[in-house]
Amino acid sequence: MSDTKSDKYLWKFMVIAGLALLTDFIFENINHRFWLNDFKVYYSAAGALWDGTTVYGEAFGLSSGFYKYSPATLIFFIPHCLLPYSIASILHFFSLAAVMIYVPFVIRDILRDHYFARWIRQENLLFILAFICVLIHFVKELHLGNITVVLLLLLSLSLRSLLRSQPVRAGILFGIVVLAKPFFLILILPLIFRKQWKALGGFAATLVVTSLLPALLVGLNRDLQLHVEWYRAVFDHNANYPSHNSLMYMIQYYFDPGVPGFVQYLIIAAGALAYAALYYFNRKREREAMDNTLVSRASMTAEWFFLIAILPDLVKTDSEHFLSTLPVIMVLLVFLIQRKQWLPSILFVILIFFYGGNSTDLLGRDLSDFLFERALIGISNLLLIGYFIIVHFHYRPGISKPV
Numbered sequence: 001m002s003d004t005k006s007d008k009y010l011w012k013f014m015v016i017a018g019l020a021l022l023t024d025f026i027f028e029n030i031n032h033r034f035w036l037n038d039f040k041v042y043y044s045a046a047g048a049l050w051d052g053t054t055v056y057g058e059a060f061g062l063s064s065g066f067y068k069y070s071p072a073t074l075i076f077f078i079p080h081c082l083l084p085y086s087i088a089s090i091l092h093f094f095s096l097a098a099v100m101i102y103v104p105f106v107i108r109d110i111l112r113d114h115y116f117a118r119w120i121r122q123e124n125l126l127f128i129l130a131f132i133c134v135l136i137h138f139v140k141e142l143h144l145g146n147i148t149v150v151l152l153l154l155l156s157l158s159l160r161s162l163l164r165s166q167p168v169r170a171g172i173l174f175g176i177v178v179l180a181k182p183f184f185l186i187l188i189l190p191l192i193f194r195k196q197w198k199a200l201g202g203f204a205a206t207l208v209v210t211s212l213l214p215a216l217l218v219g220l221n222r223d224l225q226l227h228v229e230w231y232r233a234v235f236d237h238n239a240n241y242p243s244h245n246s247l248m249y250m251i252q253y254y255f256d257p258g259v260p261g262f263v264q265y266l267i268i269a270a271g272a273l274a275y276a277a278l279y280y281f282n283r284k285r286e287r288e289a290m291d292n293t294l295v296s297r298a299s300m301t302a303e304w305f306f307l308i309a310i311l312p313d314l315v316k317t318d319s320e321h322f323l324s325t326l327p328v329i330m331v332l333l334v335f336l337i338q339r340k341q342w343l344p345s346i347l348f349v350i351l352i353f354f355y356g357g358n359s360t361d362l363l364g365r366d367l368s369d370f371l372f373e374r375a376l377i378g379i380s381n382l383l384l385i386g387y388f389i390i391v392h393f394h395y396r397p398g399i400s401k402p403v
Helices: 004-030 037-051 072-076 078-082 085-114 123-133 135-144 148-163 167-180 182-193 197-212 220-240 247-254 263-288 292-314 319-339 342-356 365-373 376-395
Strands: none
Touching: 004 085, 004 123, 004 135, 037 072, 037 078, 037 085, 037 135, 072 078, 072 167, 072 197, 078 085, 085 123, 085 135, 085 148, 085 292, 085 319, 123 135, 123 319, 123 342, 135 148, 135 319, 135 342, 148 167, 148 182, 148 292, 148 319, 167 182, 167 197, 182 197, 182 263, 182 292, 197 220, 247 263, 247 376, 263 292, 263 376, 292 319, 292 376, 319 342, 319 376, 342 376, 365 376
């Protein structure tokens, strides 16, 4: 359980993170770059739903500013429409900043209570290093006003609820995430494989109930039409979006530019098979363990975080979505803090540089574009996940002594 008494000692992290995000807000405004183009899409599309005008297939703001989330997701943005955009955008920025500061606490609760049997004392160090590792992705998220970090929080809360024997709540939170971005549906695999039927029930009920919410505003027929338009928008985006860090792009860039589009679905299937293999070896270890409950919860944690982290490589999405690797990064940081060895730490720093260090402000436009075009964010993300899998099985952090 979260220890609020110990959380007060994390003020160093909260102050550093808060000042960093506040500084970003100030410089965004000084440089006239406080755009939040993604939030502008959500805000405008919510207004269109409220007014009964076109939601999908309409460019809001930029020429590429098409709304691609579910009709139900707009319900959460309609309250913003009661405010002028200038005020709503500031409110959205600081809401995202607050989530960015809070989400490591939820991940910490999961890792401390259900993954590592022996926890670290240097929590400030863990939080600050993790924040630095994903800071550039956080800055991109704030610049766009995207909600990836909110979805990461909901997925983390869903897992924490599951591990705390609150399956219905876990399913509800998971359902809200899938309504926003359907590709997170791959996380249904751990629920099915581990027979979390109550969570699946909560998930299914959430999809049904929330899908009907827009009908209260526009009527049932219009709600059904909006869902058809949403599905079409999702498939069109998947077909046309380049996504320079996906496995599909890597195959086209490094091997064959003419790879047919159906390979994208084979890649997703390969990701599901990779999960099945992870589950198989986890179950084998659970059967051999003396304390099956502890190992089972650690296994579920590893499987959930594995799928969240690998998803931006499997599908076509923006680079800031790689901040969903934050839980994997925190696992590796705890491992490195515990062991205090130079070689594993140097390897980690190199991978983090390519994963989270690509910024035009740090590297310049030419070098940044060079690294981006070669999909080094996506490649390093896969290597970080591989590092995590090695740590999970070979060193078994907190489950047994290193082997």
